[in-house]
Amino acid sequence: MxxxxxxxxxxxxxxxxxxxxxxxxxxxxxxxxxxxxxxxDFDVKSVNLSVVDHDHSTYSQQLITKIASSGYFKMVGAEASYRDALTYIEKGKTDLILEIPAGFERNLVREGAQKIGISADAINGTKAAIGGNYLNTVIASFNAGLGINVTANLTSPPASIIDITWSNWFNPLAxxxxxxxxxxxxxxxxxxxxxxxxxxxxxxxxxxxxxxxxxxxxxxxxxxxxxxxxxxxxxxxxxxxxxxxxxxxxxxxxxxxxxxxxxxxxxxxxxxxxxxxxxxxxxxxxxxxxxxxxxxxxxxxxxxxxxxxxxxxxxxxxxxxxxxxxxxxxxxxxxxxxxxxxxxxxxxxxxxxxxxxxxxxxxxxxxxxxxx
Amino acid sequence: MEEKVITCRNLTKQFGNFYAVNNISFDVYRGEIFGFLGANGAGKTTAMRILCGLSFPSSGEASVAGFDVYRQQELIKQHIGYMSQKFSLYENLTVLENIEFFGGAYGISRKEINKRSEELVRKLGLQREAKKLVGELPLGWKQKLAFSVAIFHQPKIVFLDEPTGGVDPVTRRQFWDMIYEAAAAGITIFVTTHYMDEAEYCNRVTIMVDGKIEALDSPANLKKQFAANTVEDVFYKLARGAKRENSG
Structure with missing residues (x-):
């Protein structure tokens, strides 16, 4: 010893x-x-987003405001055409493009459905995927808000939707x-x-x-x-x-x-x-x-x-x-x-x-x- | 009859087909200065490492301080001192810290270490350098210190592997004075060298060529036997037959 x-x-x-x-x-x-x-930090914040709004309607404005106020996106441009917006992706200035087609509001009200386009710069796969997800979530929530408005006008009960909620254990805010x-x-x-x-x-x-x-x-x-x-x-x-x-x-x-x-x-x-x-x-x-x-x-x-x-x-x-x-x-x-x-x-x-x-x-x- | 402290019978160390040490036999007696001469690569260091318990022999027998080199290396180590070719004190420790550590490694009590290290520092005239890092000392002092550390625990035998390599002639002379002093105190000295003048200081000299012992006697007898004026001449006569490359 x-x-x-x-x-x-x-x-x-x-x-x-x-x-x-x-x-x-x-x-x-x-x-x-x-x-x-x-x-x-894998939390994706400040995803750069460009919006191409062909509709210029109340609904399209509401959707854009909702996205902008979600806190996850930085609005880097509002372009007149998809092609212009695409140059932003090429230059790496934006991660996502949201394209709202003409007739967006009209189709939503009349037909209750409308497709919109999301393009993502997938070089940074994580950011693109998670950003895209966020965007989907915001749009879904916008959609749900619309649904309430629409169904309020109808006599039929609202369609039953399975809404999943979760809680994060041990790390509540994930x-x-x-x-x-x-x-x-x-x-x-x-x-x-x-x-x-x-x-x-x-x-x-x-x-x-x-x-x-x-x-x-x-x-x-x-x-x-x-x-x-x-x-x-x-x-x-x-x-x-x-x-x-x-x-x-x-x-x-x-x-x-x-x-x-x-x-x-x-x-x-x-x-x-x-x-x-x-x-x-x-x-x-x-x-x-x-x-x-x-x-x-x-x-x-x-x-x-x-x-x-x-x-x-x-x-x-x-x-x-x-x-x-x-x-x-x-x-x-x-x-x-x-x-x-x-x-x-x-x-x-x-x-x-x-x-x-x-x-x-x-x-x-x-x-x-x-x-x- | 004089006491044998090292006996060596047909000792061989083989690396593949290469016989670094080839069937050597000799005895070393208590208190003698035993010189081990040979060109670089003749097998001196390998033989010494076996006797120090640092390397296993391939065949043959040897005992050091009464202990067997195959089975009792750790007991051998307690009774010997060793100074390697390469300076191997800790350069980032001071003179006193090195002495303390190696003293402790041989199980000397702290009190005894303090007493002896004070004496040693005084004897070496290193009072002012005692608290300096060893790396800052000149080579000659380092070698003297390394030798003093090697015999600090008062071993029966001390093995010195080319202890004066690269040292100036004055320091070499002083170094040999220290060796004589240690021998007078009863420590057997086993020293390898390729300085032929140093061979003259030894009681008996072994000349190794290509892993074999070619001659073993006192310097005076060797000179007589080979009809030479100096040990150097004896060495040249024997080494001329060497087949191994004289390098490294």
């Missing part, structure tokens, strides 16, 4: 001697947690930030822990100091623990910092138990650092370690369900996602922070993460050879 304290002292001294690393370690999660979720911020926090923790630990042992290989360690009676597990513990402590500080940013900047406070959240973070970090150290034991240079870590980090990021739900991935992708430790941690953080899940809800994920921690660290210790 005494040897371990000497190792820890040495590691901490080296970590704190590198001022840039220290600054990056703490500035990175704080700054990025403030910036990244804004960029990852705001993207509640979904994405805890995920980004986990991602940052993963990057910092993964890269720093992956580069550490290999740095000793590059400078040749590992040989001097290997010729001492320091045990393998002591050496690995000496590397793991300082980064674990730094990781927990980063995690705490991240939670504070969540609270102060986004007003997100965990619904569930904070100790449970920390228990997960603690074990997750052990697993992740073990992974980094494992890469370190296989690499011979920092470049190799960096590339290897980067390769896995990309997979971790995109497979983890941070951006897309794991459930909607094909089966093979889902099985990869389950082999990625971060997937389980993101899931649990969302469960605890947003849903307030308790211990029994997250138990399976806990077992997964403990398994990762044991396998990755055991593997790293096994693969670190004092005698080759």
């Amino acid at each position: 005494n040897r371990l304290t000497f190792l820890l002292r040495k590691e901490f001294r080296q970590i704190f001697r590198d001022k840039i690393i220290i600054i990056m370690m703490f500035a990175m999660p704080t700054v990025q947690l403030i910036i990244l979720p804004l960029a990852m 705001e993207y930030k509640y979904y994405v911020v805890p995920g980004v926090l986990v991602l940052l923790l993963t990057m910092i822990g993964g890269f720093l630990s992956a580069l550490n042992i290999v740095k000793e290989k590059e400078t040749g100091t590992i040989e001097q360690i290997n010729v001492t009676p320091i045990k393998k597990w002591q050496f690995i623990a000496g590397k793991l513990i300082p980064f674990w402590i730094m990781g927990m500080i980063v995690f705490t910092l991240g939670l504070l940013v969540c609270r102060i900047v986004y007003g997100i406070t965990p619904e569930g138990s904070i100790p449970l959240l920390y228990l997960f973070a603690a074990i997750y970090l052990i697993a992740l650092l073990g992974f980094g150290l494992l890469i370190s034991t296989y690499s011979n240079s920092q470049i190799q370690a960096m590339f290897t870590a980067f390769f896995f980090m990309m997979i971790f990021m995109l497979m983890s369900g941070l951006f897309t739900p794991v459930e909607s991935m094909p089966l093979w992708a889902r099985s990869i996602a389950n082999l990625v430790p971060i997937t389980h941690f993101i899931k649990v953080v969302r469960m605890i922070v947003l849903k307030g899940s308790g211990f029994s809800d997250v138990q399976p994920e806990l077992l997964y993460i403990i398994g990762f921690a044991i396998i990755l660290n055991g593997w790293a210790i096994w693969n670190y050879r004092k005698t080759s």
Whole structure:
């Protein structure tokens, strides 16, 4: 045990001697947690819309006013012809074109039906699809308003329409930030822990100091623990910092138990650092370690369900996602922070993460050879 | 009878078809300065790494400080010091921090470390540099410090792999004074070098050529045996037969 304290002292001294690393370690999660979720907001606001109104009637004016006042659209043009409006799309100035044909009001009143045209710039598919959806919703609601007016004049009862209403659980306003911020926090923790630990042992290989360690009676597990513990402590500080940013900047406070959240973070970090150290034991240079870590980090990021739900991935992708430790941690953080899940809800994920921690660290210790 | 601290019988290390160390046998006695000479690539470092427990031999037997190189490497490590070819103290730690860390790594108590490191710093004349980063010291001082750290835990044997490479002649002389002092204190010195004048300082010298031991005796006897004036001449006579490329 005494040897371990000497190792820890040495590691901490080296970590704190590198001022840039220290600054990056703490500035990175704080700054990025403030910036990244804004960029990852999937709520589509201010869809650019051009209107081509061939009818110039009261109804067409009402429809346009209704759309404009919905708050989702920015009216960028009112053109005389569809062709003019199309140049807007070509120049990327508008996302959607709404074309109201001549005779719009007349046909609505006389025949109760009228087609209108919506054209979307599908280069940004998400924006086009969601914008189109919004527009449909607004028009449907306009339609329903018309229906009431029309049916009021008739004696027959209004047609029964199935109207679906829904409520969003755990994130009532369906705001993207509640979904994405805890995920980004986990991602940052993963990057910092993964890269720093992956580069550490290999740095000793590059400078040749590992040989001097290997010729001492320091045990393998002591050496690995000496590397793991300082980064674990730094990781927990980063995690705490991240939670504070969540609270102060986004007003997100965990619904569930904070100790449970920390228990997960603690074990997750052990697993992740073990992974980094494992890469370190296989690499011979920092470049190799960096590339290897980067390769896995990309997979971790995109497979983890941070951006897309794991459930909607094909089966093979889902099985990869389950082999990625971060997937389980993101899931649990969302469960605890947003849903307030308790211990029994997250138990399976806990077992997964403990398994990762044991396998990755055991593997790293096994693969670190004092005698080759 | 003198006590053997290293015994080596038919030791071989093979990498594929390449015999880095080919069937070497020798003994090293307590308190002697044992020189290991050879051109680059002759197998000196490989042999030394096996004896230090850093590398497994392919065949043959060897024991260091009474422990077997196959099964008891960690016990060997407790009783030896090692200074590698490449400077391997931590450049981003200070002189005192390096001493403290390696002292602790060998299980010396903190109190004892403090006492001994104070003495050591005084002996090396590094009082003013004690709190400086090792990376800022000149090479000669670094090497002297590395040697002092290697024997800080008072090992039975210290292995020095080309300890004076790139060091100026004055510092080399001082370095050998330190080696003599350590030997006088009972530490067996196992040193590789390709400076032939340094070979003259050794009690006994081994000359390795292409992984094999071609000669082993005291410098005086070697000169007699090969009818040469200096160990350097002996070396040239033997090394001329080398087949391996003399590089790297």
